[in-house]
Amino acid sequence: MDFNDTAEEAAFREEARGWLAQNAAPFSIEPSGLAEDEYNALCKKWQAVKYDGGYAAITWPVELGGRGGSPIQQVIYNQEESRYQVPSSIFAIGLGICIQVVNKFGSDDHRERYVQKALRGEEIWCQLFSEPAAGSDVAGIRTSAVREGDGWRVKGQKVWTSGAHFCDFGILLVRTDPDVPKHKGLTMFIVDMKAPGVTIRPLKQINGRSDFNEVFFDDVFIPDTDRLGAVGEGWHVCVSALMFERHAVGNTLGFLEYNNIMDIARDTELAGAPAISDGRIRERIVDMYINSRAVDLLTYRAQTALSRGTLPGPEQSIVKAIGAYQGQQASYLAMDLRDQFGMLAPGELGEAWGIVEYSWTWGAAMRIAGGSDEILRNIIAERVLGLPGDIRVDKDVPYRELAA
Amino acid sequence: MNFDFSDDQKLFRDQARKALGDACPRKEVRRILETGASHSEAATSALAALGVTGAAIPEEYGGLGLGYYELCIAAEEAGRVLAPTPLGSSIFLAAEILLSAGSDRQKADWLPKLASGEASAAYCDAAANGALPRFVDGRLHGKCGPASDVAGAAFAIILGAEPDGGRSLFLVPFGGDGIEVRTMESVDPTRPVSELAFDGARAERCGAAGAGPDIISVVKRRAAILVAFEQIGGADAALEMARDYALERKAFGRPIGGFQAIKHKLANVYIKNEVARAHAYYGAWALSNDAPDLPLAAASARISATAAFSLAAQENIQVHGGIGYTWEADCQLFYRRARFLALQLGNVFEWQERAMNALEQSNAA
Numbered sequence: 001m002d003f004n005d006t007a008e009e010a011a012f013r014e015e016a017r018g019w020l021a022q023n024a025a026p027f028s029i030e031p032s033g034l035a036e037d038e039y040n041a042l043c044k045k046w047q048a049v050k051y052d053g054g055y056a057a058i059t060w061p062v063e064l065g066g067r068g069g070s071p072i073q074q075v076i077y078n079q080e081e082s083r084y085q086v087p088s089s090i091f092a093i094g095l096g097i098c099i100q101v102v103n104k105f106g107s108d109d110h111r112e113r114y115v116q117k118a119l120r121g122e123e124i125w126c127q128l129f130s131e132p133a134a135g136s137d138v139a140g141i142r143t144s145a146v147r148e149g150d151g152w153r154v155k156g157q158k159v160w161t162s163g164a165h166f167c168d169f170g171i172l173l174v175r176t177d178p179d180v181p182k183h184k185g186l187t188m189f190i191v192d193m194k195a196p197g198v199t200i201r202p203l204k205q206i207n208g209r210s211d212f213n214e215v216f217f218d219d220v221f222i223p224d225t226d227r228l229g230a231v232g233e234g235w236h237v238c239v240s241a242l243m244f245e246r247h248a249v250g251n252t253l254g255f256l257e258y259n260n261i262m263d264i265a266r267d268t269e270l271a272g273a274p275a276i277s278d279g280r281i282r283e284r285i286v287d288m289y290i291n292s293r294a295v296d297l298l299t300y301r302a303q304t305a306l307s308r309g310t311l312p313g314p315e316q317s318i319v320k321a322i323g324a325y326q327g328q329q330a331s332y333l334a335m336d337l338r339d340q341f342g343m344l345a346p347g348e349l350g351e352a353w354g355i356v357e358y359s360w361t362w363g364a365a366m367r368i369a370g371g372s373d374e375i376l377r378n379i380i381a382e383r384v385l386g387l388p389g390d391i392r393v394d395k396d397v398p399y400r401e402l403a404a
Numbered sequence: 405m406n407f408d409f410s411d412d413q414k415l416f417r418d419q420a421r422k423a424l425g426d427a428c429p430r431k432e433v434r435r436i437l438e439t440g441a442s443h444s445e446a447a448t449s450a451l452a453a454l455g456v457t458g459a460a461i462p463e464e465y466g467g468l469g470l471g472y473y474e475l476c477i478a479a480e481e482a483g484r485v486l487a488p489t490p491l492g493s494s495i496f497l498a499a500e501i502l503l504s505a506g507s508d509r510q511k512a513d514w515l516p517k518l519a520s521g522e523a524s525a526a527y528c529d530a531a532a533n534g535a536l537p538r539f540v541d542g543r544l545h546g547k548c549g550p551a552s553d554v555a556g557a558a559f560a561i562i563l564g565a566e567p568d569g570g571r572s573l574f575l576v577p578f579g580g581d582g583i584e585v586r587t588m589e590s591v592d593p594t595r596p597v598s599e600l601a602f603d604g605a606r607a608e609r610c611g612a613a614g615a616g617p618d619i620i621s622v623v624k625r626r627a628a629i630l631v632a633f634e635q636i637g638g639a640d641a642a643l644e645m646a647r648d649y650a651l652e653r654k655a656f657g658r659p660i661g662g663f664q665a666i667k668h669k670l671a672n673v674y675i676k677n678e679v680a681r682a683h684a685y686y687g688a689w690a691l692s693n694d695a696p697d698l699p700l701a702a703a704s705a706r707i708s709a710t711a712a713f714s715l716a717a718q719e720n721i722q723v724h725g726g727i728g729y730t731w732e733a734d735c736q737l738f739y740r741r742a743r744f745l746a747l748q749l750g751n752v753f754e755w756q757e758r759a760m761n762a763l764e765q766s767n768a769a
């Protein structure tokens with residue numbers, strides 16, 4: 001066990017730090033003041049700079065636009081980059097999940113066509129899995145694809161598709177065989193979000209923003225060459241994607257942390273004394289620190305596993321299960337610290353209060369997105385602890401009978 | 405032992421539930437959220453028609469003089485439908501301040517109007533950085549806020565500063581010169597709050613000079629019990645919404661309510677709601693009988709009801725999954741109101757202090 005950089009790692013850190021100082025600083029901004037298209041344009045610009053600097057995909061081979069580096073180098077780069085507030089959130093799903101799936105399950109033609117453009121930020125990707133009647137139970141999707149000539153006709157509806165309204169491509173899970181049990185009749189495709197028959201309708205969220213969408217497919221044609229994995233192997237591809245998703249989330253939720261609470265508690269009073277000297281607040285701050293630090297350390301454990309070429313354990317599930325709930329609870333604490341003023345919005349209390357509102361609304365969302373709190377615990381209980389799963393009534397029944 | 409409402413009171417609850425359910429369905433609450441209207445006329449007049457506004461106001465001031473049980477019951481029903489109405493500021497706070505500290509003339513002028521619902525009142529005891537409006541020669545200068553339920557109110561009762569630094573309550577009629585009102589952005593636009601800027605507005609003292617904090621402390625304690633009923637009403641409605649959805653929504657071939665994770669989640673909400681209800685009911689008795697342990701009863705009702713509503717609102721979103729996070733779903737109405745009510749009467753830490761002080765006193769005795 002050693003947290004110090006080796007000589008090689010130190011050299012890489014030096015290099016990345018120097019490059020970031022030159023290139024990231026101009027992009028380090030508070031995004032809240034920007035309109036969506038301005039923010040997206042800035043994300044694209046930054047991603048291109050990052051790609052050209054050789055940092056877009058450190059562990060990927062050079063031929064694909066990567067750097068041919070090690071997982072530890074990726075960790076080091078992430079640490080250094082996190083000192084800046086670079087605009088990148090629109091790529092989280094595309095680069096964290098979709099393009100990884102394309103790389104793993106696609107053909108050489110796919111990699112050539114899509115990977116570099118995605119890494120350079122020229123094309124953005126979304127994930128089209130969830131449907132109105134199938135979220136946690138994503139294998140229950142209805143959207144169907146039926147063979148036609150050298151391709152497929154797709155009909156159905158997706159929902160909660162983050163970023164669909166500004167995305168160029170998506171990975172799309174569909175049902176290609178309703179006569180077999182539900183996990184067996186699925187297939188994954190690449191879909192062009194601008195193809196005829198694709199309609200995207202933004203959905204308004206609790207916070208008034210529209211980051212996610214409904215996406216309708218009205219007889220959309222997809223060539224068979226845009227298939228990812230074999231026909232009927234969609235569930236396997238989907239599970240891989242969900243693994244990437246859990247690894248992509250990491251400690252980047254951006255919710256209130258112990259240090260934010262410390263700042264607020266220094267500026268507020270409880271029972272006539274600075275709140276930071278109050279035992280109740282001190283306990284909460286320490287609890288938050290314990291969790292946050294554990295999240296960092298668990299991430300190191302996952303990265304260590306990766307650097308040895310083994311798959312990380314359930315660490316990242318723990319990270320999300322802790323982080324989202326803590327963010328939500330911390331928002332209440334922050335509001336309570338400001339007493340009656342805590343009911344006011346950032347428009348009244350200043351931009352710095354944005355993180356409280358964000359943790360309040362987005363904390364609730366992240367307890368649901370990407371595997372809900374309950375599903376993550378089921379995974380830990382069943383896959384890690386080996387406890388029996390729920391009795392399943394739908395597993396071996398042909399999908400057609402379930403849907404009837 | 406009889407720890408329950410009477411048959412008449414239960415009958416009144418059924419009436420209130422029906423009337424408020426008709427007057428204030430969720431789409432009415434949503435209308436307020438989306439249009440920025442100050443309050444629901446329908447909910448407000450339903451409460452007046454039920455006699456709620458005047459229930460605890462003595463007959464000599466135009467009220468029904470029924471005491472607090474009916475008000476508690478109505479508060480729960482108003483909370484259940486998330487009624488966007490100034491009940492809290494106007495009746496739980498302003499009317500109580502007038503009753504306990506107002507002059508005979510102030511009572512005679514304003515209480516009948518509050519009782520009949522003809523007028524409502526705003527309330528505010530907060531100002532940025534503690535810089536309260538200053539009272540000089542019968543006029544107020546300076547700003548305060550967040551003040552609740554200002555729009556549509558006939559007057560406000562606010563905490564202000566005397567030239568000698570003492571803090572007093574002041575009654576400020578609206579409609580005169582020297583008051584500017586600005587709606588503030590807040591967590592729950594269905595219970596709007598405002599900033600009041602005074603530039604020489606006429607005001608009169610309500611209660612003795614320098615007595616503001618003491619009056620507030622006593623009145624807030626009474627209001628805490630009434631608001632606790634409002635909170636358990638909201639918490640119960642959120643639990644019902646989650647329970648109904650858990651029965652209807654299917655995943656993995658069965659209703660999600662069949663998964664133990666969801667069952668235990670909702671059972672935990674129920675337990676917290678019932679803990680809060682037990683304290684609220686006891687609070688209703690303590691309030692009605694001016695019991696010696698009212699301070700402890702009020703703090704207990706407040707703390708447990710705040711925790712219950714917070715949990716119920718947050719887990720209602722969780723049970724709904726993705727749809728719970730949309731603007732279209734009503735989950736957000738509970739999530740917003742839970743925060744507003746948690747903060748309106750001061751934070752949980754203040755109430756923990758109150759509870760602990762009371763416990764220390766009774767423990768030492």
Ligand SMILES: Cc1cc2nc3c(=O)[nH]c(=O)nc-3n(C[C@H](O)[C@H](O)[C@H](O)COP(=O)(O)OP(=O)(O)OC[C@H]3O[C@@H](n4cnc5c(N)ncnc54)[C@H](O)[C@@H]3O)c2cc1C
Pocket residue numbers: 093126127128129130131132133134135136137159160161162163212365366368369370371372373374375378390653654655656660663664665666722723724725726727729
């Ligand atoms: C902000 C946000 C962004 C999203 N972005 C995307 C995206 O880009 N692409 C995409 O495809 N999807 C996306 N989603 C969808 C997300 O994956 C689903 O919302 C999630 O899987 C839950 O599904 P659901 O909403 O249908 O809820 P349901 O599955 O109906 O769940 C409802 C409740 O039941 C519980 N539950 C379900 N099954 C069980 C069980 N077996 N045991 C115990 N409890 C259970 C859940 O935990 C939840 O509390 C997003 C969601 C959100 C909130």
